[in-house]
Amino acid sequence: METSDLQNIHATDSNEMAAATATEAGTATAKRKYTRRAAGKNGRKVRGAKAAKATPSKPRYDRIFSLDIGTRSVIGIVAEQTPEGLKIIATERQEHKTRAMIDGQIHDVPQVAAVIDNVKKALVKRTGPLKSAAVAAAGRALYTMTAAAEMEFSGIITSEQERALDFAGVQAAQAKLAESHTVDDLSNYYCVGYSTVKYELDGTQLKTLVGQRGRIASATVIATFLPRQVIDSMHSALQSVQLDMQALTLEPIAAINVLIPATMRHLNLVLVDIGAGTSDVAITKNGSVIAYGMVPQAGDEITDALSQQFLLDFNVAEQVKRDVTNGLQGKFADIMGMEYDLSPEEVLKPIMPNIKKLAEAIARQILELNGGEPPQAIMMVGGGSLTPNLSKFVAEIMDLPMGRVAVRHPDKIDGVLDIPEELKLPDAVTPLGILKIASINTLHFLRVYVNDAEYSLFNFRDLTVSDALLNAGILLKKLNGRPGLGTMLKINGENKFIPGTMGTMAQLTVDGSPANLDTPIHDGSRIQVIPGQNGAAPEITLEDVLEIPPSYTVFINGEETHIAAQFIINGQTAQPGQLLHDGDEIISKETRNLGEVLNSAGFPPTGKKVKYTLNDKESQYTISPKILLNDNPATLTTEVHQQDYIEYIAPELPKLGDVLNVSELDASLVIYYEGQEHKIPSATVSLEVNGHPATPNTLIADGSNVRFMKSLRAATTVSDALLAVGFQPPAAKSRVNFTILVNKQPVNFTDPIKNGDELAVVISEHDSSKPFMDSGTASGSTAASAAVNLTGANEPRPMTPEAIRDSIRLADKINSIPGLSEALKNNRF
Template sequence: MPENEETATTSQAGEKPRRGRPRKAEGTKRRTRRTAKKTTARAQKPRTQKSNLLFALDIGTRSVIGIAATKEKDGTIAILATERQEHATRAMLDGQIHDVPQVAAVIRGVKEKLESDVGPLKSAAVAAAGRALYTMTATAEKQIAGVIRAEDERDLDFAGVQAAQAKLAASHTVDDPTHYYCVGYSTIRYELDGSQLKSLVGQRGDVARAEVIATFLPRQVIDSMQSALEATGLSMQALTLEPIAAINVLIPPTMRHLNLVLVDIGAGTSDIAITKNGSVIAYGMVPKAGDEITEAISQNFLLDFNVAEHIKRQAANGEGVHFSDILGASYDLSAQDVIKPILPQVRDLAGSIASEITRLNGTAPQAVMLVGGGALTPMLRDYVAEALELPENRVAVRQPQDVSGLADIPEILHSPDAVTPLGILKIASLNTLHFLRVRVNGTEHSLFNFRTLTVADALLNAGINLRKWNGRPGLALMVTVDGKTRSFPGTLGTLARLAVDGEAATLDTEIKDGSDITVVRGEDGTSPEVRLADVTEHVPALHVSINGAPQSITAKVLINDREAGPSALLADGDSVTSRMPESFGEVLRACGLPPQGRRVHYRLNGEETSYVSTPVLRANDLPASLSLPVHEGDRLTYGESSAPTLGSVLGITELDAALVVYYEGIEHKIPSAALTLKVGGVPVSPDTPLAEGADVTYEKSERKATTVSDALVAVGFEPPAATSRVSAQILVNDAPVDFTAPIKNGDTLAVKLTPLASTGAADSSTQVTPQHGAETMATAGAMHTASAAGAARTENAAKAADATANTANTTNAANAVSPRYTSLTEALGLTAPPAETGTAAPQKNPTISIADLTRND
């Protein structure tokens, strides 16, 4: 026990409150009085065990109250004993269990104390606070045939509960409505053909309506409470809501035609129930209660929460208090001294309660009854009356005295906080509100027996809509055949199967505690299988001849514009059309002939490819095209054109394969040095036919050009003999060029030979000089070698020229006047065109000296 709580005492009547610490004797006396006040009061202590014991537990935020009683033969309830114990810690907040072991310890203490007087207790009836309560009002309607029975009225009520649960799910106020249990409902009104009635039983009409208010609690609240009970060896006999329990004590059904409000003010929540027009019309909750006042005292006087709670109770009884704060300061205060600083919090609590009442009721009610331990908060009653603008005598703090069905209520229970446990006791005595636990497809669910429960109730609680478990009919197949819609129905699905404890059941099968309910989903129906042949009709054939052979061509049947066979399956929405081939190409395709022609497969540079050989088409002996319309009896001819050549397949033009040059006024075709064409590794010409499976190598390089050397070899140029003593000059388009210079299509090639005797001394380009002797000899030798090589490529001619130049260089090494040459161009006496500098460099004309040729020999 906290130290400050030990020093909390009550001042003597008539004494003036004092400040400072109490004398030792006074402190001892006060502690004894407080301890005596907590002692359990009992109405009677039976010596023999009762077989029909009832055990009601009010598990509140601050304390646990237990009542043991028996139900007599006349139906009245005789209270045997009662016990109250407070929580040592704040194990419950706002009416919900936060520390199951701590709460179970308090329950165990209450249970063991009562068992010492009445014998073993096996089960208990409990009530849940409305902190997590959700209420939904909904209406159900039903067509009536004949006299309305009690079962019809019950079914209409249940349909209203289902509508309320569906409304809760659609409101999106909870994450998963299947985790909320319906703990009770009230029928607000019945209507029959628009007329309001108290009951529908025995009435006749066409349309019956029921408006119900259903209450839902989250599974977590119930599971934690059930865990606390099981930890003490108790099962949950019945469960209800605290406002429902309280209203059963103070507002009997005969008084519910009045617009009355009952507010159960506990420590964590203030639960509200409203009656009007003969029924409970609304439930509500305010998340404020006595703890807000205790917290205000704790904050104002710097006290431990438990000490502040004790001081609040003393002040509420008009008693003075003595306590020490956290700093060690001691206080002797009157009740008024404690109450005055917390009046703003009391007014705030009253305002919150009044606002919720107005919201639920629409206007101020006729009267308000306050119950629960928090109802004793000073000035709360006055502030509620003020906020609702009601006379003070229309707001009252009620306590149970004469309660219908309860005999000899002990004096200890004549207090506002005893209303709820007495209401729980009354509910425990009824067989219609027992708590059931069933399993639906292996998952445990809790139901509240506010009437005889059936499989339908369990499925509703589990969130199972049986219609969604029935097998769906197979989808019908609808197709369009040549513009006309045809429908093919599917098979029906099977219904869901229900079983209770392994036996076949229906929605109306009654269930009990521990029932195991199984729902097996029905099988869906199947869509029909319709094939193309099932919907197509006979279409006349087209008769023609192809290459002299008669052909009978049937209509082409398309599914969604794609050709299909008779066994093709149809899908919903398919469009089937029949179309006769109309063109030459369509007729060929229908007869299995490729309209575009024969396809030749070959390899090109290592990759598989193909070429289609265009066919020759004739209709009635006249040239035709693939798009030509075909009529009945037409004579068609389909033949292949000449075999394709590599040139036509690869697109090799004459310009690609050869160059045209003019030499001595004659046109010559020179093979292109930029093109390589082989089949199976063997060089071939573009005119070579393309055979099936041929391995073709085709290379074309834009960087490689045909040179003058290639051209000279190709045109059959014969260089003069080495003893001819002439100078040679190569001209392309009348311009001197190098022996390795490129030559283009259409160029004119010439070789100018000039005898050395006719060369003028003033003409430096043709004059024989000693250093040019080797060049002349090399040029003549290179030309002679190139001529001897015949059709050799440029590379071979260059190699021959290089070899001759090397020979000349070797010979000239012995001649002191001739230098050694290091390149083919230098040996030939030819120079490449100068770099583009804006001024043309002079060209050096090749010359051949007779003397040089003679000396070289």
């Protein structure tokens, strides 16, 4: 049922109730009003005697359908809300045929729905249509949180304002549960009930704030949360039998409203609702409910113990338990067909340890919730409370007198008229409590959608977008765009921070229209949360953080040049307009040194780089220019001023010797021959540029291909020198002898020659009286005899093997001298 429908029904019933009350009072005014209504719109009387004798119908009152969906049974109560109180007009009870519910939670929705439907149909025959039901929840995964909320008021505080403060406390408890990390996803948990522990107004504790005047009020509440699965399964079971969930509470809250009125809550009392699957605990103290808890053990543990002990079907064991509890004989047959006829004592004796174990679990939960101290009294309700000896064991464990632990029956309830006998049982306390809470509390479910996901909310008050977002676990501030990262710069040694742009706020819409956190919502509202956009880091240029000084004028090679101020970012020259980044270090200079001025004008201050290939490997060589400042030599660090004259003389191409650091002495030897200086290529170094022989003085252009080779020979020999100076030996027919001298000393062809040596060749006439070969001298006759006899007149002397090898080596040298070998061949005789 929609919330608006419920409000309309309430208004209609109130009007009819007022008219009926006036008629029953017998006043003439009421009679005249009714007669005029019966006369019709035109004021004419209705035909027939029946019209004249018309009497008002019986007054209609608000009807409340209370439904306790328990682990073992479903109990339904229908009551009318009359001025005197709740009047019960029908009740129905039906048990589950299977274990469709376990520990207070629905496990088989269709089976539970079937039982609910049977209860509903039985009641409808006596009460008429039932469209909604008030229910209570229980379950294993129950969480309670205590939290406080504070509000500022002006004027007299109304009941609506008090409830708004209560709900703020519930929101605080919900936020506290989320921060505790007890549950993985808060959106999967519903608040199923709450109790206000205390109110304070300007520091003074009060029972209620209504009618009080103050400025700062606070409320401390205990809120209880259950998994969404528990609530959703109950909702599904109700919807399948065409029932809306009118109101929802927690089972211990329902029970405590029946047995412990507000006037008794200054006592430290405990209410334990022992059902089939769970034992729910609620504790009062100092005027309010201080704690809720749940023990996942109850009557089914005792039934199961009987089933295990006597090999019985669970339903048979349940019936046996009820019989012996009522003092009846235990008559049953086990699964083997063996029949039993036992006294209650004989049936209960073997399962007494299980009953004591249940009592210990309940006592342990009470002590935990009550700060380790036993309470003043314990009231036990629910079908499981009738378990034999259970209250006795609890009293012993808690060290309380037997009269302080007792099973309570709902014989009389404030606000409920004439309780039927069938409801004066311990297991009827919860459905009666649900009925009472539903009569005084207008809690309804609102189903809303947040980003297309469905959520259910309780209308503690007029709900807003903020309530829906809290229920959905959405913190709007986390969806707002984050500010962009700022930029930290160091400018001329000082730090400067420039913040990023601000992010945009998240946008909210309700049913397609712009909204805010305070926008009211209704059943079926569709809320969309559009995340904000993150801000961006700032885009900063040099002009944004520095004042650009004017330029000054210099003359470079006669041309007027304007020099702007210099900016250096992270050691690199920068230009105005360049973007800056986080961590950049910026230095600005109004005056510049000579190197900086030349660089800004396009003249490389350190010279030109010539790229070349050396033995197939890329390399480069820098050639420095000649720089004059005001006609004087200057270094690159010299400061330049307005109207200064700079002359920049570009360097010439480099020489190969400079590039390779090879001197003339490394590449050649200087010797003297026939009074003239000669350069002889070194035996150890060979130079080429672009495939041609080169010397250290060869110029290297950009892109040149240079080859630099070293010979395996360690020194330059006499034969190398003879070839270099172009020595031509005399003709063989001349019959002359020649002697090679270095620094006036006879030498051989293979002897080394050094830089600065004087080379000479002495030629003399051949003396026929002497042998042609003159042993031991490096003369032409020796060389000739090693290769061939030049005169032919004499046969060569016999030679040793060592002399033969020397002659061969000498002959090789001879053959390398241009023209000498040919002359020897042509002059054989």
